[in-house]
Amino acid sequence: MPREPYKALLFDVQGTLTDFRTTLLDHGRTVLGRKAAALDWPSMVDEWRTAYRTAVAELSGARQWRSVRSIYAVGLADIVRRRGLEDVVTAEEIALLTDGWEQLRPWPDAVAGLRRLRLSHLVAALSNADLSAVLSTSRRCGFDWDAVFSAQQFRAFKPHDSTYLEAAGLLGVDPAQILMVASHRYDLDAAAALGLGTAFVYRPNEYGPGGNADRASAGDYDVVVESIEELAAALNA
Numbered sequence: 001m002p003r004e005p006y007k008a009l010l011f012d013v014q015g016t017l018t019d020f021r022t023t024l025l026d027h028g029r030t031v032l033g034r035k036a037a038a039l040d041w042p043s044m045v046d047e048w049r050t051a052y053r054t055a056v057a058e059l060s061g062a063r064q065w066r067s068v069r070s071i072y073a074v075g076l077a078d079i080v081r082r083r084g085l086e087d088v089v090t091a092e093e094i095a096l097l098t099d100g101w102e103q104l105r106p107w108p109d110a111v112a113g114l115r116r117l118r119l120s121h122l123v124a125a126l127s128n129a130d131l132s133a134v135l136s137t138s139r140r141c142g143f144d145w146d147a148v149f150s151a152q153q154f155r156a157f158k159p160h161d162s163t164y165l166e167a168a169g170l171l172g173v174d175p176a177q178i179l180m181v182a183s184h185r186y187d188l189d190a191a192a193a194l195g196l197g198t199a200f201v202y203r204p205n206e207y208g209p210g211g212n213a214d215r216a217s218a219g220d221y222d223v224v225v226e227s228i229e230e231l232a233a234a235l236n237a
Helices: 020-032 035-039 041-061 068-082 091-102 110-118 131-141 161-171 185-193 228-234
Strands: 008-011 122-127 147-150 178-182 197-201 223-225
Touching: 008 161, 020 035, 020 041, 020 091, 035 041, 041 068, 068 091, 091 131, 110 122, 110 228, 122 131, 122 161, 131 147, 147 161, 161 178, 161 185, 178 185, 185 197, 197 228, 223 228
Parallel strands: 008 122, 008 178, 122 147, 178 197, 197 223
Antiparallel strands: none
């Protein structure tokens, strides 16, 4: 059962609230046109996301930060080079494809669920993405926030302790009265170690069919749900 009352909820954005893979698949087909099918664009997107996660994990462990946009741009350029596609995918196309991470679409339950939760709780984003990307995505999706926090502001990526604790400090809320909401176990495990409550949102299609999305069972975290609207119901919002 939830450790109510929580005063504030912190939300991961990419994956938890937004369907980044489907968005990027469609965006890539628009940018690349007929080349997308020949390049096996879906496998490139999957490799791209993996490269990002690897880079962020290394930077977080070293308590370092650099622009997520640059991480994505360099990561895609590396994939293009490793696949021998330098004469097929241009530098301009790499920049346009990277724009897709700032144009993500929401999961169907996300907007309505956030609105319900904001009626009874402080609701804030806590994302590893650049602040400009979180703001752009939030405007496109229609996410209503009381605050938006980015790793850029703290110069440290989740799961580094400082991201959660500094966000709590800026909200003026004790960590024990904050619920961290994410579809990624590493994010919630780090938050739980600092005394925050945790809510796992299962997103089976986050990485596409057979994409090995994180799973959780009842009892693994304070709340385990399959949508933001289900989370709102669990918190009596």
